[in-house]
Amino acid sequence: MILRIVVCVKYVPDATGGRHFTDDLTVDRDDVDGLLSELDEYAVEQALQIAEECQRAGADAEITVLTVGPEDAKDALRKALSMGADKAVHVEDDDLHGTDVMGTSLVLAKAIEKTGYDLVIAGMASTDGTMGVLPAILAERLGVPQVTLLSEVSVEDGTVKGRRDGDTASEQLEASLPAVVSVTDQSGEARYPSFKGIMAAKKKPVESLDLDDLDIEAEEVGLEGAWTKVDEAAERPARTAGTIVKDEDEGGKQLAAFLAERKFV
Amino acid sequence: MAEVLVYVDHVDGAVRKPTLELLTLARRLGEPVAVALGNGAADTAAALAEHGAVKVLTSDAAEFADYLVVPKVDALQAAYEAVQPAAVLVPSSAEAKEIAARLAVRIKSGIITDAVDLEAGDEGPVATQSAFAASFTTKSRITQGTPVITVKPNSAAVEAAPAAGAVEALAVTFSDAASGTKVIARTPRESTGRPELTEAAIVVSGGRGVNGAENFAIIEALADSLGAAVGASRAAVDAGWYPHSNQVGQTGKSVSPQLYIASGISGAIQHRAGMQTSKTIVAINKDAEAPIFDLVDYGVVGDLFEVVPQLTEEANSRKG
Numbered sequence: 001m002i003l004r005i006v007v008c009v010k011y012v013p014d015a016t017g018g019r020h021f022t023d024d025l026t027v028d029r030d031d032v033d034g035l036l037s038e039l040d041e042y043a044v045e046q047a048l049q050i051a052e053e054c055q056r057a058g059a060d061a062e063i064t065v066l067t068v069g070p071e072d073a074k075d076a077l078r079k080a081l082s083m084g085a086d087k088a089v090h091v092e093d094d095d096l097h098g099t100d101v102m103g104t105s106l107v108l109a110k111a112i113e114k115t116g117y118d119l120v121i122a123g124m125a126s127t128d129g130t131m132g133v134l135p136a137i138l139a140e141r142l143g144v145p146q147v148t149l150l151s152e153v154s155v156e157d158g159t160v161k162g163r164r165d166g167d168t169a170s171e172q173l174e175a176s177l178p179a180v181v182s183v184t185d186q187s188g189e190a191r192y193p194s195f196k197g198i199m200a201a202k203k204k205p206v207e208s209l210d211l212d213d214l215d216i217e218a219e220e221v222g223l224e225g226a227w228t229k230v231d232e233a234a235e236r237p238a239r240t241a242g243t244i245v246k247d248e249d250e251g252g253k254q255l256a257a258f259l260a261e262r263k264f265v
Numbered sequence: 266m267a268e269v270l271v272y273v274d275h276v277d278g279a280v281r282k283p284t285l286e287l288l289t290l291a292r293r294l295g296e297p298v299a300v301a302l303g304n305g306a307a308d309t310a311a312a313l314a315e316h317g318a319v320k321v322l323t324s325d326a327a328e329f330a331d332y333l334v335v336p337k338v339d340a341l342q343a344a345y346e347a348v349q350p351a352a353v354l355v356p357s358s359a360e361a362k363e364i365a366a367r368l369a370v371r372i373k374s375g376i377i378t379d380a381v382d383l384e385a386g387d388e389g390p391v392a393t394q395s396a397f398a399a400s401f402t403t404k405s406r407i408t409q410g411t412p413v414i415t416v417k418p419n420s421a422a423v424e425a426a427p428a429a430g431a432v433e434a435l436a437v438t439f440s441d442a443a444s445g446t447k448v449i450a451r452t453p454r455e456s457t458g459r460p461e462l463t464e465a466a467i468v469v470s471g472g473r474g475v476n477g478a479e480n481f482a483i484i485e486a487l488a489d490s491l492g493a494a495v496g497a498s499r500a501a502v503d504a505g506w507y508p509h510s511n512q513v514g515q516t517g518k519s520v521s522p523q524l525y526i527a528s529g530i531s532g533a534i535q536h537r538a539g540m541q542t543s544k545t546i547v548a549i550n551k552d553a554e555a556p557i558f559d560l561v562d563y564g565v566v567g568d569l570f571e572v573v574p575q576l577t578e579e580a581n582s583r584k585g
């Protein structure tokens with residue numbers, strides 16, 4: 001028996017790099033440096049820990065990292081491989097440009113089924129789209145339990161357990177495999193790739209798939225196939241410069257006066 | 266007039282404020298029909314009627330508490346099929362977003378998440394969203410199926426608009442998937458007695474500059490003098506000084522209060538993502554170069570251990 005883990009990772013524009021839209025109102029992925037979404041590093045980390053635990057118990061585990069994205073998205077796969085994942089699948093096709101969450105989830109679900117899986121692990125949200133709904137949609141499409149937004153996760157005897165800290169309560173969850181899991185940034189710091197890991201990653205297999213390989217028609221995805229449309233995108237006007245004072249023993253009082261002026265006190 | 270389905274976020278029958286805001290937006294699109302699920306579902310009716318719900322569909326089956334998300338998707342789908350609404354509106358809580366997304370897949374509809382405003386348009390509802398840590402504003406719509414839209418807290422005012430709010434039992438047949446994920450135990454979050462972070466009119470936050478869990482008492486004292494909620498940066502949360510449930514930012518709560526006061530917070534992009542749309546922003550930081558000062562209406566360059574207690578004292582004396 002081998003535990004097959006698929007980790008969904010997204011290649012995103014760097015949040016500190018002046019992100020913007022292109023003329024067709026899709027996220028510009030060319031002009032801004034990209035990277036493996038930081039929130040997906042937590043998913044890779046939990047996959048590694050689950051695999052290590054599995055191996056300690058004498059069983060086997062294999063981690064495949066999967067991305068849907070442009071050519072450069074290979075960088076995100078390499079990073080995950082250098083952290084310790086075993087192999088990678090890259091779904092890449094010119095017709096995918098502008099795909100929305102419904103299309104992306106369709107492609108991911110097909111690629112996951114083709115790869116074969118017992119456990120899918122995703123991040124809590126992508127740092128560019130920040131929807132945080134794709135893992136739930138994947139569970140719906142794959143027809144397996146959804147165990148999402150976990151800050152703690154473990155797998156034992158074909159069961160996944162985890163803690164979900166919600167708005168009003170913290171819940172202990174449990175489901176049988178196969179299942180879809182997502183983990184939050186509270187699940188534990190992700191490891192840095194070691195030099196050895198980086199060298200090893202260069203030799204790990206990266207399989208490329210296109211829409212044909214997944215039996216998906218071009219019309220089902222891309223900007224044309226999207227079920228949502230962005231009509232306008234405008235840069236938020238910069239906030240008008242405020243008053244800045246240096247505290248010379250009176251800073252708190254000056255601030256109180258400002259708040260009084262605005263009727264907050 | 267077309268009916269609009271509104272998913273109700275409530276705790277044992279007490280309707281949470283974002284749902285009342287959602288009713289304000291729903292009334293721009295049609296007649297709100299509310300769906301309340303779980304323990305106390307029928308108790309929501311009075312508040313919902315007061316704010317415009319023409320009907321309240323309820324079910325308090327045990328499945329909603331015993332299993333994660335899917336039973337609620339089954340119920341919302343049953344309501345959707347019964348009502349055939351023009352749109353489905355859902356508050357942007359983590360759970361409700363997942364419910365909305367799974368419903369959208371089932372009914373073959375597009376989904377928009379985290380709208381901050383909604384308007385009726387010629388081709389269906391137009392949603393305003395903030396993108397890239399609130400540095401862009403977009404307008405979008407759904408082009409396939411019945412629009413499913415989740416809306417962030419503080420996106421509209423709560424307005425009284427009395428309507429019938431007749432309670433009707435919702436018949437739900439649970440799918441096989443409904444029992445897939447068991448909730449083995451549930452520990453309710455303890456109330457601090459302070460306002461809910463995402464609903465508060467004023468939020469007072471502390472960051473790494475607060476320098477210790479015990480020092481958060483200074484931040485709490487200021488919050489209490491203003492009747493505010495307490496927030497924290499991720500640095501303060503990661504250091505273990507304040508609970509994660511109070512984190513403001515990309516991976517914490519996103520807040521949009523009338524007044525946001527940041528003390529000892531530098532203003533990293535991920536923190537800004539969660540507070541940039543606050544109406545008035547104030548910061549106290551000893552580093553005049555801190556990026557948070559780019560956002561402020563009023564900033565004090567100084568030591569928070571001097572400035573914050575003085576402000577608290579002033580606020581308290583002005584009250585008294």
Ligand SMILES: Cc1cc2nc3c(=O)[nH]c(=O)nc-3n(C[C@H](O)[C@H](O)[C@H](O)COP(=O)(O)OP(=O)(O)OC[C@H]3O[C@@H](n4cnc5c(N)ncnc54)[C@H](O)[C@@H]3O)c2cc1C
Pocket residue numbers: 038039127471472473474475497498499500501512513514515516517518528529530531532533534535536539549550551552555567568569570
């Ligand atoms: C994927 C991802 C998600 C993230 N999500 C979030 C999030 O949700 N929320 C969040 O906050 N961060 C988040 N971060 C982290 C973010 O990048 C910053 O690291 C964090 O916000 C820094 O917190 P801080 O401002 O408290 O600390 P610092 O950046 O260290 O700033 C501390 C500030 O305090 C000031 N200071 C120190 N002492 C005093 C004093 N005595 N008086 C006055 N001022 C003083 C300093 O001048 C400094 O400006 C995320 C990061 C990533 C990569």
Ligand SMILES: Nc1ncnc2c1ncn2[C@@H]1O[C@H](COP(=O)(O)O)[C@@H](O)[C@H]1O
Pocket residue numbers: 008009010011037039040043066067068069101104108121122123124125126127129130131132133134135
């Ligand atoms: N293009 C993609 N390729 C692979 N995984 C993705 C992609 N988009 C989203 N995901 C996964 O889904 C999670 C949630 O994404 P989202 O719902 O878009 O915020 C991410 O953290 C990833 O794990």
